[in-house]
Amino acid sequence: MLIQNRNNANRLLKNTVCFCLFYASSCLYAQENNGEEGPYQVKPTNSAWEEKQITPSFYDSPYRVSLFNAENGEDSDRLLSQTYSIFGYGFAVIGALALMPESVTNWDDSSRDNNLGAKWLENVKAGPVWDRDDWYINVVGHGYFGGVYYQAARKSGYRQWDAFLYSFMMSTFYWEYGIEAFAEVPSIQDLVVTPVLGWAYGEWAFNTEKEIWANGGTVLGSEALGNTSLFLLDPVDSLGRNFNYLVGQDIIKAGTGYFTYQQVKSPYDETVDNQVGFTVRYMYGSGDSKALPGISGKSRERSSYTNSPVDPVDTGIIGFSVGGVYVNPDNSWGLTDDYGYQWSLGLYFTRRFSTRLNYSTADLKGKQSDQTVKYENYGLDMLYYLYAESDLRPFLTAGIGEIMFDEDRDDKTFQINAGLGLHYKLDNNWALEAGWSNYYSTSTNTRESQISTSLIYRFGRGEWSL
Incomplete structure (x- = not known):
């Protein structure tokens, strides 16, 4: 440790x-x-x-x-x-x-x-x-x-x-x-x-x-906070702009600028929307445009996006879950059943298909020695959902991964798994899930099973599309 x-x-x-x-x-x-x-x-x-x-x-x-x-x-x-x-x-x-x-x-x-x-x-x-x-x-x-x-x-x-x-x-x-x-x-x-x-x-x-x-490159009216924030948000772009300034020419293509106004068709129907771009002009020196109040030498033009057309693939497909798990290890390990916790991080590509990195762990006791052994199971799983347009969706899952005891990498065991469960959508961002999975290792001829429940959070707008 x-x-x-x-x-x-x-x-x-x-x-x-x-x-x-x-x-x-x-x-x-x-x-x-x-x-x-x-x-x-x-x-x-x-x-x-x-x-x-x-x-x-x-x-x-x-x-x-x-x-x-x-x-x-x-x-x-x-x-x-x-x-x-x-x-x-x-x-x-x-x-x-x-x-x-x-x-x-x-x-x-x-x-x-x-x-x-x-x-x-x-x-x-x-x-x-x-x-x-x-x-x-x-x-x-x-x-x-x-x-x-x-x-x-x-x-x-x-x-x-x-x-x-x-x-x-x-x-x-x-x-x-x-x-x-x-x-x-x-x-x-x-x-x-x-x-x-x-x-x-x-x-x-x-x-x-x-x-x-x-806001003229400022945060809370402070240029120092603005410069610091811009660097922290994107150090690569910030360093590129700084380098260009030091050498006096655009060696690195850096910075951002946005401005357009156009009419576009919606990707979903025949309606036509006005798409307004977002203009940012940040100037050093006195400049020729009207300066921002209280900020000498800086100017801006501003409007906001109407975001049309709307890209159906955004951060809403990212999902994180956390919950509890009941572990039933193979008898050959000589360990008792017990409860633990699990989490997952993945991409919910459509209402029918997702893939996740899953991790579960539990402290299991030896049947003979009564000593505690740390059990870990991790892997990449794919899930297929039935009745995808419904809020209540049965699903099938399969994947590959490994199990490990007491964090001993030299003794990890490769596994394949399959299972089933129920997914219930609460709203676009939240869902509940319960599942059962069976794990099998060809090298040790062992089988484990897990029963799990979890709460899922979808980022951004969640399940609004696809």
């Missing part, structure tokens, strides 16, 4: 040091400018998905991918520029960590002595595993950086689904199986939590940043 706490503390220290370095560089922008007019001005570089004229037939396949084919006017050049920036920052971080002492990084000598490639391959082959990091690292930390990846695509004019896929690829291949694999084995939780919670956070940050710019 002491070793695990030290590892978590060291990971938090590494992230804090790197984060502070990034923030210090971002402050140069505001300090260097100091309210004086200079030769360089931040320019809007992109438009939001909500501003584009989307053919209604596009939503005939709501999960179609435009990330590699900017057919709707997405700014692929900006996204590529942001990606290059992320790669650059990441390699700078790993270079700095390589110079730090082992007491900070937990990298042993084999990770330093020209064996980084071998260490990376060893960690990749060993994973993914269920890690033991504290919740604030797995949930808050990874969710935050997933949101940073997400915004790189979202602010380049891509829809939410494409931005999520970009976050998934970056968090999986660039970070989890890329940079971080030089230091540790990839994590099962991080592969799911980073892009999924990153979607929820990233969309909130995307809209919050627009509100700050609309």
Whole structure:
């Protein structure tokens, strides 16, 4: 336990040091400018998905991918520029960590002595595993950086689904199986939590940043709070704008700008709506436009989205559940039945289909020794719902995963599972669920079963679409 706490503390220290370095560089922008007019001005570089004229037939396949084919006017050049920036920052971080002492990084000598490639391959082959990091690292930390990846695509004019896929690829291949694999084995939780919670956070940050710019880049009337908030919401974009200012030209495609007015057809019927864009103009120096009251040298134009056409794929498909579980282990384990708890995080793609990362745990006692053994079961499950248009929906579930006792990774057991249950929709955001699942391992020829009940929360607008 002491070793695990030290590892978590060291990971938090590494992230804090790197984060502070990034923030210090971002402050140069505001300090260097100091309210004086200079030769360089931040320019809007992109438009939001909500501003584009989307053919209604596009939503005939709501999960179609435009990330590699900017057919709707997405700014692929900006996204590529942001990606290059992320790669650059990441390699700078790993270079700095390589110079730090082992007491900070937990990298042993084999990770330093020209064996980084071998260490990376060893960690990749060993994973993914269920890690033991504290919740604030797995949930808050990874969710935050997933949101940073997400915004790189979202602010380049891509829809939410494409931005999520970009976050998934970056968090999986660039970070989890890329940079971080030089230091540790990839994590099962991080592969799911980073892009999924990153979607929820990233969309909130995307809209919050627009509100700050609309207020002249201030928060509570303070420019310092505004600059700090803008950096915290999206450090990659903030660093890009700062770098452009320092060199006096647009080397990195960064920043945001929104403005259009157009008439578009609804994707669901023949009605025509007026779509109004959102304009943010943030100028340094005296400027030529009317300044905001009490804020010298800044100007703005503002309207609000009517969000038409409406994208049916948004944060509402993200769902989190928590509840209780009754565990009935195989007799060969020599453990008694007992109660525990479980949680899940997943995507509810339609009313008929969802996929989730499930985790359940219970403290079971030995039948002979009466000693307590920690039981853990985790895996990726798929659920298919019957009578999908009804509030009460029977479902079938199947998946793969592992069980582990007393957190012993060397003795984990692979399993397949199948089950059934009932899902009851309370409203668009909340639902109740009860289920039974049977788990089977071919390697040990053992069977476990679980009975569970849980409360489900759907993010955003919840089950409003699809």
